[in-house]
Amino acid sequence: MIILLLILPYTGSASMIEKRNHLIGSCYLDENIFIREVKLKNNKHKQEPLLLVHGARVPGIGSFDLPVQGGSLAEDLAQAGFDVYIIDLRGYGKSSRPKEMSRPASESKPLVRTPAAIDDLKCAVNQILKWTDSQKINILGWATGGHWAAAYAEQHNDSVNKLIIYNSLYGAVDDHKLLGKGSVFEDKLNPKQFNHSIGGYQLNTKESLFQAWDLSIPLVEKDLWRDPLVANAYAQEAMNSDPESFSHTPPQFRSPTGAMADSFELGIGQKQWQAKHLLMPILVIFSQNDFWSRKADALAIVNEAKQAHLLEIPDGTHFVHLDRAEKGRSLFVSSVVDFLNSDK
8 A cells, every 4th residue: 555645834823733645545446545634743632533524525625624714623623632534535636536537427327336435434444543553433424424434334333433423314214305206316217216317427516515505594694604714715625626627617526426326315215324233422413404414314323323312403504514603613513522532
């Protein structure tokens, strides 16, 4: 396995934080997996390392490490004493992209589905455990990232210390209007089948990142709920994540559609993992105004898993960790830190 290391100069206010970019050889394919490390210099904290897993469209840095105040969950958790690692799954960001992504999307089926994500997570976890001389890891997954993290944890209970499933689908019910039956993702000629004509990847504009986010904010003035500096950094990082973004007019970044195929199945009640098989402590986070996950999903995980409990964020959006502190972000961060620090 080849590991490339780049030490990043850090110029933010948290001068005691250091960041390193790693590119590791995939354990399964002739590809590379990108991991960013974010931690306090000379950290004496003895907790297990923490891996952050992005969702369906925006890669790891855009999701968890924006260079603006209130935009880096990774920095917040590093300040709390955790060695944090951010992954880009294959097909995303700085990781290798399947060769099919260099062709028209229509020429391939949905790329990077759950088994591929599990393989990448296994590869990353094994490497992080070696770097940190740890036996187990903590994992936080957002949206589809929570689904992928739980699917990994089901197969690797022995390597996961604690799991945080954040605004994620589980397949508890079959009434998801946005993603399930009757949606653009259903094959109209073959009900309950994913619409494979969507292709292996999709193109995403800047505007598409904010449509559902804006609708879920219960204020007319969105800037009162979401700092425009964070929003702009989120969009910019998403665009910068793909070297081909600016070859399109308007700019658009590619994301594999495997996450959407997974989510369609979860949206119609087809579970891809079983919460009852998860043996570690679990925090399930559900935002009341989420457009992606459903409360029934969160409750089902809590009811089925042996050591799970629910945090429901009042009026929280799908992006609560990127919203303003008083709009749920502070509650989110403090709850994650308390859970990771607890003995349970």
